[in-house]
Amino acid sequence: MEPLERLLNLVGLLLETEHPLTFEQISETLDAYRAQNTDTAKRMFERDKDILREYGVPLELRDMDAWGGEQGYLIPKDLYYLPEIAFTPEELGSLLVAAQGGGGDTPVEQAAQKLLYGADGGALAGLSGGPLAAGSDARGSLLLETAQAAQDRRHVRFGYRTSQGKVSERGVDAFAVVFRRGHWYLVGHDRERDDIRAFRLSRFIGDLTDVGPGLDPPAKFSAADHVERGPWVPGGEDLASVAFAPDVAWAAADSFRGASTRGPREDGWVVVEIPMADEQEMAGWILGFGADAEVLEPEDLRAGVVARLEAVRG
């Protein structure tokens, strides 16, 4: 007899039973165990329990009666069955499409397979369009562990390589994981630096170590805003006014979030106003346009760009 058949019968039996069943009762009922001698049957049953629990089947050991004498097994229906989630076909379809873009990530695939039972033609229609992958830089267990640490407010330690190439060990109270433009970040309180920092998961070295309970984030703290405000974002309070050659103006305005076009100059160059958080960073972006860009304002930014160009020209 195939183990799968035995396991399916075991799940069915323990789901439908009204009272907990002892191993003896189970082995009397199921042929697969009855056909073996007691020791073999017992070993088989132990192994089957492990498989079921590994797969997430809530196999529980309960007192047979109020006096707590003997104990027996059952699978509580309310813990076994997936709760009813009232998805519309579009909602379920969109989740299935998201899961499909996973590229063979087992927990995601298993989750999607479980949700499929409620899918009608409408939900399945979306899948025919093929996958739509969000292109994430973090996968598998590190992302899961970090997300779980943030949910559980844990204090964690990990090796980290900064964008400048410096490697060190960090101790962080995990507040949240945030996805931004292809990267997952852990946002939390860095204990050594006593400051809130964002860490890119792709720069972690080795595994995450759980140290113990962590601190709560400050009131009204938004992790997504913290990442959005990072120094690499050309967005902020100050405005830079930049003229672009007509050919590139379209692409330029498109690559700066929050940029607004102010119309053409006399020579045809297009003036674009761009919100700016970090002048050095903004100067870098503009230098990438070479001779196709000219900073008009503010004066500091203009002077900064000129100085950097002169340093290169020699």
Added chain:
Amino acid sequence: MAEKRKRTRTVAKTSERLGRMLAIVPYLVQHQGAQMTDVARLFDVPTDQLRRDLNLLFMSGLPPYGPGDLIDVDVDEDGGIWITMADHFARPLRLTRAEALALYLRGTELLSALGRSGAPALASALEKLRDTLGPDMLGDPAAIQGSAAGSPPEQLDALRAAAGDRQRLRIEYFAASTLAWSTRTIEPEEVFSSMGNWYVAAWDVEQDAERLFRADRVRRAEPTGERFSPRGLEGAGRTLYTPSGEDRTVRLRLRPEARWIAEYYATTDRMELDDGSVEATLPAKQLEWVAKLLLRVGPHAEILEPPELVDMVREQARNALANYGR
């Protein structure tokens, strides 16, 4: 030891098959008459494996295991699957925390890449998932966030539909390298996002070569009416650069301030140096954009190869300074 490994493998395989059956049976109960081939495709299992697993179901059921207590599976002549006596498996097993979390993270990624307005159904699906599964499974909603993109590219749906349907497209495309619009005929295979931008990996019919197109730079996309057979082009997770025989090799030494170049672009042969610098090779079809890139980092990058790039960067600087009357 070998014995133990073998056992672990058998256990893994059995557990995998069990998991699949506990998901497939509810699907079959809810979708009476579902086609064998459709089910096999949905659950990503070979048809003959599915048939073997379904045969096993005949043998399982509930006590006292008489003929009327066993699950009955009937496959009709059109390949439709009908199942009875499986009510105890009419609904799937709950999600484990890892499954719920992994799905929620994946949905958050896609929602972030599409923007809330671009995927309202996904946004409400994630809310329902969170509300139904509760804090035990998905914890504090603020602990997992996606930074919302603006709105998805206008032609994204058209590109994806064509990729799924294997339809040849005629597109109008703005190429950053030439800074001009052009009309191309493409065979779109994979639609994916990377570093915040959406791309389509496609075969360019006129060029007879693989090309990567930024979806937001596609102005129009119309099916030509022809179908194509996919070549298996790479999608998500690929490098955003398609190497070719015409590539120039650029070798750079990047100081800490310029290290991001090695990380952001598809560089190879990276070598860490003691002072925090990194040496890396950057493939490029033409040197002009590399010269502009190097303007950004100035003295923080040293050009090791090719020597003419040094002059090109200086020339770029001279041209740019002319804008400022210098």
